[in-house]
């Protein structure tokens with residue numbers, strides 16, 4: 001179990017009262033470094049009793065040793081150990097609620113039959129009306145197959161669900177978008193495409209999430225071609241938007257030009273490839289991609305066709321070798337791979353004023369302690385360090401804008417404008433090493449991204465509707 005420090009856990013214990021007293025259990029927990037802060041009797045009994053003990057611990061490591069000691073105690077059966085995070089997940093994190101009450105027959109006949117039939121027929125006659133007369137107007141699907149969940153890898157569709165529920169919460173809380181998590185029990189590209197196509201009438205947009213590369217590219221491309229609602233692979237484009245926003249601001253601090261710097265991108269998967277594309281579009285010329293086998297270069301023919309294309313457009317000096325070698329002389333490190341791949345020794349080989357964006361979740365490629373003071377600007381994808389570079393800064397506002405404009409697609413210009421909008425929220429007076437990117441909780445982010453996205457959707461001709469705040473503007 002992953003635990004935060006200074007956390008509290010709940011031990012559910014079944015006690016055989018003929019063998020052990022509660023006092024003995026309390027003192028054992030105390031000796032192990034646990035502080036019992038609450039006791040709930042779950043199932044009282046004369047012989048055996050089940051109790052939940054809320055125990056506060058200073059260090060996560062204490063939990064394991066304390067649990068083993070409790071487990072070994074005669075007369076005690078440790079039913080389970082759960083922390084607050086687990087409890088928050090009981091029964092899932094979201095629910096569906098009606099917008100109108102059904103209190104009488106009249107309500108019933110309008111929300112359901114017979115009244116509803118006229119609405120159905122209106123949509124049959126003009127399916128565009130589904131965007132205004134159904135949940136499509138404000139609902140998107142968050143679709144995953146569980147193959148690249150955070151940096152945890154292929155943990156399967158069931159295990160992916162808490163992340164997808166979390167994404168749905170972020171959509172709702174930050175941008176008022178209703179998002180429904182859908183985890184598919186298939187890794188088959190064709191099946192995923194067919195399923196999402198079949199689901200499309202229910203939704204105003206599709207957010208693909210945590211689908212591993214290279215399948216994610218084909219899935220997104222084909223869905224974009226065939227659907228008339230926006231399809232957006234968040235790990236690719238959401239990440240690229242936020243990364244560019246962060247880089248624009250970090251470069252202002254170190255006074256370097258995007259066209260002169262050397263960037264090393266570690267992890268050439270969904271996020272790494274999309275970020276590379278966006279960086280090249282933004283003017284980067286010296287970029288080397290590194291994956292498990294080392295630098296991606298032009299002297300190898302890769303099975304992954306996307307990497308062959310990657311080798312063609314990156315690595316101008318055709319550098320070879322492992323991360324520890326190609327990091328030499330880099331100005332920027334961008335990690336979109338796995339935890340703990342970059343060492344302090346590696347960052348010391350970088351040019352002065354290095355920028356390190358260690359974006360693997362939940363643990364970055366290098367911790368802030370390991371990065372040390374040599375790194376000038378350090379950012380991660382996490383919320384518990386400064387400079388959170390996380391796609392959550394992008395996807396809520398992007399879909400808010402796309403839904404409001406009833407967009408048919410999310411174009412390159414819409415993404416670029418979103419990146420600039422995010423970067424511009426940090427004013428020159430505010431900008432510093434620990435503040436290159438606005439907080440997720442900065443309430444200017446979603447409106448700014450939405451505005452930029454709607455404007456570009458209109459310019460690019462993908463808007464089917466001009467939102468009222470964009471009408472009658474000079």
Ligand SMILES: NC(=O)c1ccc[n+]([C@@H]2O[C@H](COP(=O)([O-])OP(=O)(O)OC[C@H]3O[C@@H](n4cnc5c(N)ncnc54)[C@H](O)[C@@H]3O)[C@@H](O)[C@H]2O)c1
Pocket residue numbers: 148149150151152210211212213234235236239242266267268269270271272290291292293335336337338341359360361362380381382389390391392
């Ligand atoms: N901060 C953010 O907003 C954000 C957004 C998207 C992804 N991410 C993180 O980026 C990482 C990748 O996500 P993804 O969706 O692109 O997954 P992915 O599976 O498509 O790509 C991961 C890539 O990392 C490579 N890799 C694995 N071990 C490596 C190693 N030792 N050295 C170099 N490369 C290695 C894999 O081969 C793969 O190509 C994850 O940790 C994810 O949490 C962060």
Ligand SMILES: O=C(O)C[C@H](O)C(=O)O
Pocket residue numbers: 148149150151210234235360361381390391392
């Ligand atoms: O979920 C996140 O926090 C970011 C990103 O989508 C990821 O897969 O890591």
Ligand SMILES: [Mg+2]
Pocket residue numbers: 150209210234235
């Ligand atoms: Mg993701």
